[in-house]
Amino acid sequence: MARVEFINANLAIAEGVMAAGLRFFAGYPxxxxxxxxxxxxxxxxxxxxxxIQFEDEIASINAVIGASWGGAPAMTAxxxxxxxxxxxxxxxxxxxxTPLLLAYIMRADPSTGVPTKSTQADVFQARYGAHGxxxxxxxxxWSAQEAYELGAxxxxxxxxxxxxxxxxxxxxxAHTFERVEFVPVRRAERKKxxxxxxxxxxxxxxxxxxxxxxxxxxxxxxxVESLTHDERGYYAPTNEAHRRLIWRLVEKVRRNWRLxxxxxxxxxxxxxxxxxxxxxxxxxxxxxxxxxxxxxLKVGLVRPTALWPFIDExxxxxxxxxxxxxxxxxxxxLMYKEVARALRDKEVVSAPLIDxxxxxxxxxxxxxxxxxx
Amino acid sequence: xxxxxxxxxxxxxxxxxxxxxxxxxxPGCGLGIALGAILRAVKRRIEEGYLQREKTAFIGGIGCSxxxxxxxxxxxxxxxxxxxxxxxxxLKAVRPDMKVIVIxxxxxxxxxxxxxxxxxxxxxxxxxxxxxxxxxxxMTGGQLAPTTPTGLYTTTTPYGNPERPINVVKLVATMGAxxxxxAAVTHPPLIERYVYKALGKKGFAFIEVISTCPEVFxxxxxxxxxxxxxxxxxxxxxxxxxxxxxxxxxxxEGGKFVLxxxxxxxxxxxxxxxxxxxx
Amino acid sequence: MRKEVLIFGRGGQGILLMGHVIGVAAAKHAGLYVxxxxxxSSEMRGGESRSDLIIADSEEELDYVKVRNATDVxxxxxxxxxxxxxxxxxxxxxxxxxxxxxxxDTLRPSWVKVxxxxxxxAEEELGTPRVxxxxxxxxxxxxxxxxxxxxxxxxxxxxxxxxxxxxxxxxLRRGYDLGGVEESLLR
Numbered sequence: 001m002a003r004v005e006f007i008n009a010n011l012a013i014a015e016g017v018m019a020a021g022l023r024f025f026a027g028y029p030x031x032x033x034x035x036x037x038x039x040x041x042x043x044x045x046x047x048x049x050x051x052i053q054f055e056d057e058i059a060s061i062n063a064v065i066g067a068s069w070g071g072a073p074a075m076t077a078x079x080x081x082x083x084x085x086x087x088x089x090x091x092x093x094x095x096x097x098t099p100l101l102l103a104y105i106m107r108a109d110p111s112t113g114v115p116t117k118s119t120q121a122d123v124f125q126a127r128y129g130a131h132g133x134x135x136x137x138x139x140x141x142w143s144a145q146e147a148y149e150l151g152a153x154x155x156x157x158x159x160x161x162x163x164x165x166x167x168x169x170x171x172x173x174a175h176t177f178e179r180v181e182f183v184p185v186r187r188a189e190r191k192k193x194x195x196x197x198x199x200x201x202x203x204x205x206x207x208x209x210x211x212x213x214x215x216x217x218x219x220x221x222x223x224v225e226s227l228t229h230d231e232r233g234y235y236a237p238t239n240e241a242h243r244r245l246i247w248r249l250v251e252k253v254r255r256n257w258r259l260x261x262x263x264x265x266x267x268x269x270x271x272x273x274x275x276x277x278x279x280x281x282x283x284x285x286x287x288x289x290x291x292x293x294x295x296x297l298k299v300g301l302v303r304p305t306a307l308w309p310f311i312d313e314x315x316x317x318x319x320x321x322x323x324x325x326x327x328x329x330x331x332x333x334l335m336y337k338e339v340a341r342a343l344r345d346k347e348v349v350s351a352p353l354i355d356x357x358x359x360x361x362x363x364x365x366x367x368x369x370x371x372x373x
Numbered sequence: 374x375x376x377x378x379x380x381x382x383x384x385x386x387x388x389x390x391x392x393x394x395x396x397x398x399x400p401g402c403g404l405g406i407a408l409g410a411i412l413r414a415v416k417r418r419i420e421e422g423y424l425q426r427e428k429t430a431f432i433g434g435i436g437c438s439x440x441x442x443x444x445x446x447x448x449x450x451x452x453x454x455x456x457x458x459x460x461x462x463x464l465k466a467v468r469p470d471m472k473v474i475v476i477x478x479x480x481x482x483x484x485x486x487x488x489x490x491x492x493x494x495x496x497x498x499x500x501x502x503x504x505x506x507x508x509x510x511x512m513t514g515g516q517l518a519p520t521t522p523t524g525l526y527t528t529t530t531p532y533g534n535p536e537r538p539i540n541v542v543k544l545v546a547t548m549g550a551x552x553x554x555x556a557a558v559t560h561p562p563l564i565e566r567y568v569y570k571a572l573g574k575k576g577f578a579f580i581e582v583i584s585t586c587p588e589v590f591x592x593x594x595x596x597x598x599x600x601x602x603x604x605x606x607x608x609x610x611x612x613x614x615x616x617x618x619x620x621x622x623x624x625x626e627g628g629k630f631v632l633x634x635x636x637x638x639x640x641x642x643x644x645x646x647x648x649x650x651x652x
Numbered sequence: 653m654r655k656e657v658l659i660f661g662r663g664g665q666g667i668l669l670m671g672h673v674i675g676v677a678a679a680k681h682a683g684l685y686v687x688x689x690x691x692x693s694s695e696m697r698g699g700e701s702r703s704d705l706i707i708a709d710s711e712e713e714l715d716y717v718k719v720r721n722a723t724d725v726x727x728x729x730x731x732x733x734x735x736x737x738x739x740x741x742x743x744x745x746x747x748x749x750x751x752x753x754x755x756x757d758t759l760r761p762s763w764v765k766v767x768x769x770x771x772x773x774a775e776e777e778l779g780t781p782r783v784x785x786x787x788x789x790x791x792x793x794x795x796x797x798x799x800x801x802x803x804x805x806x807x808x809x810x811x812x813x814x815x816x817x818x819x820x821x822x823x824l825r826r827g828y829d830l831g832g833v834e835e836s837l838l839r
Binding site: 004005006143145172175176177178179180280283284286287290357358360361362 | 672675676678679680684685686687688689690711714715716717718720
Binding site for chain 1: 393428430435443448459461465470647649
């Protein structure tokens, strides 16, 4: 059997990404993320990787981008304030199709908020925070075990699709210790060029819309271009080139959603009522569902393991025949907007339960029962 | 393109991407002089077998100077404004076998990117950073730079710059860089010599190249003519063998730009200290 | 099997270490699934200190990360029982450190109330009150009977600083020898 440890989700992420082949980490200390950083600082050099603490989050993400172009699976980790500083670099990574993993450990609310406490306030920040039109994946674990597995998967997705990928965890999970089994994971690998350097064009996609990626130092004279560029990487300020690039960057992620998504359902076979919940809040929702079932209510749980890209058809399949859907989240009701839009034919109810610890099963049970009357 | 193809052979053929030309630099700009000198030094190092072409990278941020990284036919990156040094640091950390060269302007490197410059020098990370200093934000149309001398006019200091210019040479030296030199486009062989030397250094190497921008910098101080501006700079330039760091501060009115090698030492580099390369 | 274990006391009593040792023992040495959270107030000593553990033999039985209906409770500082009483389920096994006053009014009839003077034993027999937590933990292992003593010893060896291992294991065994539920019922 694989090694088992009793660790929190942050350390589980660190183990998952190392198993997937992480070689570079750059970061800046921030609560509740620092133990992930500190753990990698001990462990990654032992496996031939490099960990550097930078002067700020801006430098951190740009160093990750540089390392990624050096051919190394690379990541950073931060929380809300740090993520705000990283947005410029994130946009750059999106435009240049740079694989990287950004572990985003959400904490409580605007500005400094409550650094040690949890909410799910930043699910839209993860989707829309940076400037420009884009679509990037955001995976969302609900346990330490899943943090291990999705950490590895997010790094794999980043490399496979040549896209910055977010692993969206939260302070609750960062402080939750669980049994984690270091199950085998896929190694993160990018598509390499199959043509000689003189024929290689760094932004020319294959059928899956993902361009093979030559790294620095391999003789391809690659061009990392932050301006709108053509397939060679040359500045191309024309409508035609711009549309072609932007739509491909977006469609690359949307069309390959099956490589990213794995929406889980619990007690949904005969469910008349569904609870849509994700991350740590889904743990409370799962407890609520079990309890409501014991009382004879036909309630199920729909739990996405990726919030973005938001795929309507995947959600519709998961919700199935349920007539009413409660969207339970530890924020002011953000994903509700997407769920309600996707499920226009159903009754979708927002249950925003802002709680510095975690919404409780009792709160959720109360919401569901309230609507039953 | 046709015009480019019809050109005769140039000594720097093969080091530039001719399909990216013409460049965006204005007539009379000093940046081309500097890039030519930089590439001659790189070429010599390649011919001597010290550098490998495919293991040499150019990283630029945003600005006129940073565009140099797009015109050279190497692995290259046009990053976001101010962030070329962090990008280069990440690259170098995972590719210690590569020579990583950052080219940027004064705004890019010492303004918005100043914090990264300071910490990269302190870290003594194995990079060569070449800062072209034209003392103005040129690409955006002539706004104040942190390097603009006191009293000079820019579009955002229409009553004259009330601030003092940052002394980047002294800053980088204070932070502990292994090599710090200042050159100017008035003396291209000096640029070439310093770049050649810096390419052989471990740790953080920094070269400031004082450049001329007649179109934007010159325009606002009444020196729109390229030759006038170049001459005005030449009058203010002094070359010294090993200038003292206290000689590095400059002013435009009545001041001097002291060129020379301010720092040349061999402290352990960052990559040596973390055991990625051997000392 | 599904247990909700609540341990509470004051800062400085080693509450979080108890939780961590149980977690490691269950996850790594007893083949069980565990979820654990901890909370403490910022003062190092004397403040609130609490460890929640959900332990089950299948992953499906784990859901909410905190205790809602504790099945097993270790009250290392019983005077604070009132703060946690609502989290304790009917029929729970509640284990008290009887070195302190027990608030009789808060006790529920359905609970199985057991205990021993862990702090006093640690002080008098082991020379330091700091290992009271391990005396209580040893007793917990005996009373609850779902973690082997070897599993907990292995966890101690892994978690505790080397020079404290022996005294902690000694305290653990002392607690274990306090006996089962029958011998430990409070009167």
